[in-house]
Amino acid sequence: xxxxxxxxxxxxxxxxxxxxxxxxxxxxxxxxxxxxxxxxxxxxxxxxxxxxxxxxxxxxxxxxxxxxxxxxxxxxxxxxxxxxxxxxxxxxxxxxxxxxxxxxxxxxxxxxxxxxxxxxxxxxxxxxxxxxxxxxxxxxxxxxxxxxxxxxxxxxxxxxxxxxxxxxxxxxxxxxxxxxxxxxxxxxxxxxxxxxxxxxxxxxxxxxxxxxxxxxx
Amino acid sequence: xxxxxxxxxxxxxxxxxxxxxxxxxxxxxxxxxxxxxxxxxxxxxxxxxxxxxxxxxxxxxxxxxxxxxxxxxxxxxxxxxxxxxxxxxxxxxxxxxxxxxxxxxxxxxxxxxxxxxxxxxxxxxxxxxxxxxxxxxxxxxxxxxxxxxxxxxxxxxxxxxxxxxxxxxxxxxxxxxxxxxxxxxxxxxxxxxxxxxxxxxxxxxxxxxxxxxxxxxxxxxxxxxxxxxxxxxxxxxxxxxxxxxxxxxxxxxxxxxxxxxxxxxxxxxxxxxxxxxxxxxxxxxxxxxxxxxxxxxxxxxxxxxxxxxxxxxxxxxxxxxxxxxxxxxxxxxxxxxxxxxxxxxxxxxxxxxxxxxxxxxxxxxxxxxxxxxxxxxxxxxxxxxxxxxxxxxxxxxxxxx
Numbered sequence: 331x332x333x334x335x336x337x338x339x340x341x342x343x344x345x346x347x348x349x350x351x352x353x354x355x356x357x358x359x360x361x362x363x364x365x366x367x368x369x370x371x372x373x374x375x376x377x378x379x380x381x382x383x384x385x386x387x388x389x390x391x392x393x394x395x396x397x398x399x400x401x402x403x404x405x406x407x408x409x410x411x412x413x414x415x416x417x418x419x420x421x422x423x424x425x426x427x428x429x430x431x432x433x434x435x436x437x438x439x440x441x442x443x444x445x446x447x448x449x450x451x452x453x454x455x456x457x458x459x460x461x462x463x464x465x466x467x468x469x470x471x472x473x474x475x476x477x478x479x480x481x482x483x484x485x486x487x488x489x490x491x492x493x494x495x496x497x498x499x500x501x502x503x504x505x506x507x508x509x510x511x512x513x514x515x516x517x518x519x520x521x522x523x524x525x526x527x528x529x530x531x532x533x534x535x536x537x538x539x540x541x542x543x544x545x546x547x
Numbered sequence: 548x549x550x551x552x553x554x555x556x557x558x559x560x561x562x563x564x565x566x567x568x569x570x571x572x573x574x575x576x577x578x579x580x581x582x583x584x585x586x587x588x589x590x591x592x593x594x595x596x597x598x599x600x601x602x603x604x605x606x607x608x609x610x611x612x613x614x615x616x617x618x619x620x621x622x623x624x625x626x627x628x629x630x631x632x633x634x635x636x637x638x639x640x641x642x643x644x645x646x647x648x649x650x651x652x653x654x655x656x657x658x659x660x661x662x663x664x665x666x667x668x669x670x671x672x673x674x675x676x677x678x679x680x681x682x683x684x685x686x687x688x689x690x691x692x693x694x695x696x697x698x699x700x701x702x703x704x705x706x707x708x709x710x711x712x713x714x715x716x717x718x719x720x721x722x723x724x725x726x727x728x729x730x731x732x733x734x735x736x737x738x739x740x741x742x743x744x745x746x747x748x749x750x751x752x753x754x755x756x757x758x759x760x761x762x763x764x765x766x767x768x769x770x771x772x773x774x775x776x777x778x779x780x781x782x783x784x785x786x787x788x789x790x791x792x793x794x795x796x797x798x799x800x801x802x803x804x805x806x807x808x809x810x811x812x813x814x815x816x817x818x819x820x821x822x823x824x825x826x827x828x829x830x831x832x833x834x835x836x837x838x839x840x841x842x843x844x845x846x847x848x849x850x851x852x853x854x855x856x857x858x859x860x861x862x863x864x865x866x867x868x869x870x871x872x873x874x875x876x877x878x879x880x881x882x883x884x885x886x887x888x889x890x891x892x893x894x895x896x897x898x899x900x901x902x903x904x905x906x907x908x909x910x911x912x913x914x915x916x917x918x919x920x921x922x923x924x925x926x927x928x929x930x931x932x933x934x935x936x937x938x939x940x941x942x943x944x945x946x947x948x
Contacts, residue, residue, distance in 0.1 A: 342583050345560050345944040346609020346700050352655070353689060353699060355682045362668045373655045374666035375557045392584040422606045423586035445609065445700045506697040506704035511602065536599070 334383040334459060336361075337369035339403055341389030341396045342428055343421055346445040347414035348372055348388050353448035361455065382407040384458065390416040390428035390541075397434045404435040409458070412437045413451070415444035415513050420541030430541060439464050442496055444513035444540055450498055466496055468517055471510055474501040483510065484529050491536060493528060494520040511539045548575060553929055555582070556936065558656040558666075560610055561943025565936065567917055567928070574917035577910045577932075583947040592896040597623050597888055598707055600896075604884065605701045607898065607948040610651070612701045613644040613692070614877030615898075615945075617764065618884040620705055625779060626871030626888050627864035629708045631765070635855040636711040639721070640695045640702065641764060641875065642845045642852065646728075647688035647699070648878035649800070649838040652940050653739060654681035657835050660934045661742045677738060680731035684842065687728035691721050691849070710859045718853060725849050732846055733818060736839040740822035744836075745931070747916055748829040751908055753805040754796035755881055760848065761810040762803050762876040770796055771805055771827060778874040782885055782897065791904075798880025798904045799940060800837040801828065812847035815840050831912050832938045838878075867891045877901060879940050900945035909939045 338348055352358050352373070361367075368379045385407035391397050404410060412418045412431045418440050420430045431437055441454055441464075454464040471492030475482065483490035483504050492504065495512035503510045516522060516537075526532050549569045556563055562583040568575045588607050592600050600623060605616035617637055624631070655667050658677075664670045671678050689699045694717045696702030704711055713721075756778060758766025768787065769775045776784045790796055804811075805827035811819065818840050819826065824833060872885040880901030887895035913932055920928045 340562070342586065342947070343944075344606050344609040344612070346606075346612065349609045349651075350700060352651075353685075355685055359668065359671060359678075367668065370666070371555060371557045372560065373558060374668070375659075376665065392586070395582060396584075422591060422603055423588075425591055426587045428584075428586065444606070445698075502697050503703050508697070508703040508706065509602075539599075539603075 334365045335368045335379060335381065336365045336384045336386065336455070337379065337382045337403070337407065338367070338372070339369065339385060339387045339399070340371065341387065341400065341417070341431070342392035342423065343389035343414070343416040345372070345388070347416075350445045350448050351386070351451050354452060357452050361452065365459070380406050384409050384411065384455070386411045386413050387431060388413040388417055390420050390423060390430060391434050392423070392428045400431060400434045409438045410435065411439045411441055413441050414446045415442070415515070415540040418442060419515055422540060424538070424541035440466060442466060442514035443499055447499060466498065468519065469497040470517060470520070471495050471497050471499065471501055471504070473497050474499070475504050478505070480504045489531060489533060489536065490529060491525075491533060494522060494525060511536060513540050515540070551925060551928060556933070558659065558933075558937060559941060559943065560608070561945075561947060563941075563943045563946075565932065567913070567932070569921065572921060574914055574921060577913040577917065579906050579910060581943055581947055583943060585947050588948045589896045589898055592886070592893045595893050596891055597627065597886070597893060600886070600893055601705065601707070602701070604898070607900070608942060608945040609700055610648050610942060611644070611877040611879060611882070611945060613640050613696065614875050614882055615884070616702050616705055617641060618873050618875040618882050620707055621764070621873035621875070622871040622884040622886050623707055623888065624862075624864070624871065625873060626869035626886055627707070628866050628869060629864055630862035632859065632862065633855070634710060635852040636695055636713060637705065638764060639849055639852045639856070640692060640705070642849045643688045643691035643695070645762075645876075645878040646842050646845055647685060647692065649842050650681055650684040650688065650735070652878070652937075653735065653835060653838060654678070657937050660930065660937060677734075680734050683731045684728050684735065687724040690724045694721055708862045708864060710861055712858060713856055718856065722850065722853055725846050729814065729843070729846055732839075732843045733814065736818040736822070736836070736843060739836050739839040740824065742835070744830070744832045745916070745934070746830070747832060747912070749831070749912055749915060750829050752790065752794050752796040753802035753827070754790070754798055754904065755803045755806050756874045756876050757803070757807050761807040761844070764875050768874055768881070769806055778883075779872050781872060781874060782883060782899070795904050795907045797831070797908045798901050799834055800841050800878070801831065801834040802880060803876065804828070804837040804840065811840070812844045814847055815844035818843055831908070832935060834938045834940060838940070879942050879945070880904060882945070898948055900942070900948055902941055902943070902946035905939050905941055906946065909936060909941060
């Protein structure tokens with residue numbers, strides 16, 4: 331069987347999501363044994379490939395060069411994964427005119443978070459390699475807080491956007507008593523119109539912390 | 548003029564191109580250009596409540612997120628009159644980030660230059676033991692960061708005025724992780740010292756934050772030519788301004804070693820002695836070795852910091868307006884955050900990253916080093932300048948803040 335070719339690419343962002351993919355080094359090295367990592371500029375010298383099975387792209391579109399690069403990757407890749415909040419929603423810099431990837435090219439899959447979770451990334455890549463659907467499940471961060479029995483931030487009078495936002499982070503922020511700012515984007519069916527009433531606070535100004543309110547068209 | 552251009556430098560953080568301009572076969576200039584647009588974090592902070600700002604500023608850089616977060620937190624705490632007290636948990640999280648980054652930089656970015664591989668993945672089958680050491684070091688750092696800050700990037704729980712609480716059980720885990728990493732850290736320093744490093748020197752100015760210990764988050768800004776100014780108000784200090792205009796100082800591991808090698812831990816001192824490298828050292832390529840020594844030093848310093856961790860109360864802001872500055876050492880060097888706050892809202896923000904100090908120094912060194920390789924093939928020139936560039940551990944993500 332031909333080894334699948336995976337390319338890792340970066341546009342305008344903090345560069346953190348690609349670093350996260352390397353966090354579980356042993357697993358990443360195993361990934362390198364079953365696929366060809368044809369491009370990963372952060373850790374590898376390489377020449378551009380014209381045919382890639384999976385392109386993983388972090389970062390937002392901030393310039394003509396970013397757009398051209400995204401289009402080029404799209405042309406070469408059979409499937410494109412938007413990796414992290416910058417690629418999916420534009421990221422914290424979106425107020426300065428940076429755009430999410432889907433404004434420039436068609437995206438096949440999302441892996442969410444700011445930063446993305448290393449374990450989730452590896453699981454989803456593995457699932458994709460055997461042809462599974464890796465769509466985000468429509469569950470909010472509340473489901474994870476309840477499961478782990480973390481005290482509810484809203485009940486404690488703290489800011490929390492978790493009831494609007496996609497789960498998958500393991501409720502990392504509430505676990506440390508830190509505000510959930512919804513880095514994984516808001517669910518399709520979330521009750522954004524009532525956000526201030528539900529949270530008992532004005533949180534409108536925080537709803538675009540990681541970019542556009544809704545990660546999807 | 549002829550140009551040798553590397554349009555996307557690989558094995559570095561972020562995006563930049565490097566050009567060497569040649570005239571009559573001599574190097575006329577060397578120039579780094581950021582190819583990532585500025586994200587304007589100084590603008591993004593304006594109009595925000597102060598509590599939100601550290602969580603924004605950590606996003607300047609994925610690899611230095613803890614340093615940016617804490618520099619931002621501490622500058623805001625100063626502006627709002629929070630009581631300053633020793634904070635070993637914060638020190639420990641900076642220590643973990645520096646170890647995490649040094650190990651990443653040395654193994655994934657630097658070593659392939661010297662072994663002739665395109666990446667560490669290629670080297671793996673030939674030197675399993677070496678790579679295992681890298682993995683262990685990184686896992687230790689990751690574990691400490693996760694215990695203290697919830698995750699290894701964009702830290703949680705380091706809010707304004709808050710002190711991080713760590714349970715006795717977690718403290719024991721951190722301690723064990725540190726002890727496990729000491730042996731691989733020693734091996735790393737030995738291996739890095741054995742790499743054949745070009746002999747090169749330029750007596751540049753080296754600057755870092757340093758208090759009684761090393762590296763410090765609360766000491767003065769000091770330099771090898773004797774600058775010694777408090778970090779509060781440093782951006783306005785004449786000495787610092789003149790230095791930045793005339794002779795931007797080099798920052799990073801080598802700068803810390805050149806200024807504070809006397810404060811090294813016993814095992815780190817031993818590693819230096821065994822290598823026969825002498826500090827202060829003005830060869831920028833020795834930054835790699837300095838990083839590997841720092842890893843040992845920081846592990847030992849981390850053990851000491853663990854003993855000082857105790858339950859402390861939060862120190863809440865005493866006012867809603869003020870001006871504050873904080874300088875923190877990141878793996879790549881000194882970063883400075885400065886804020887003006889009114890009615891709890893950020894009115895002005897200024898961030899200086901390590902690259903603002905280092906890029907110009909790299910260009911000067913590259914210009915001086917280039918003539919040695921100009922008669923070689925393009926690949927050779929690219930390799931040798933790449934070694935220098937990676938030794939500087941430049942971060943173009945930070946630079947595009």
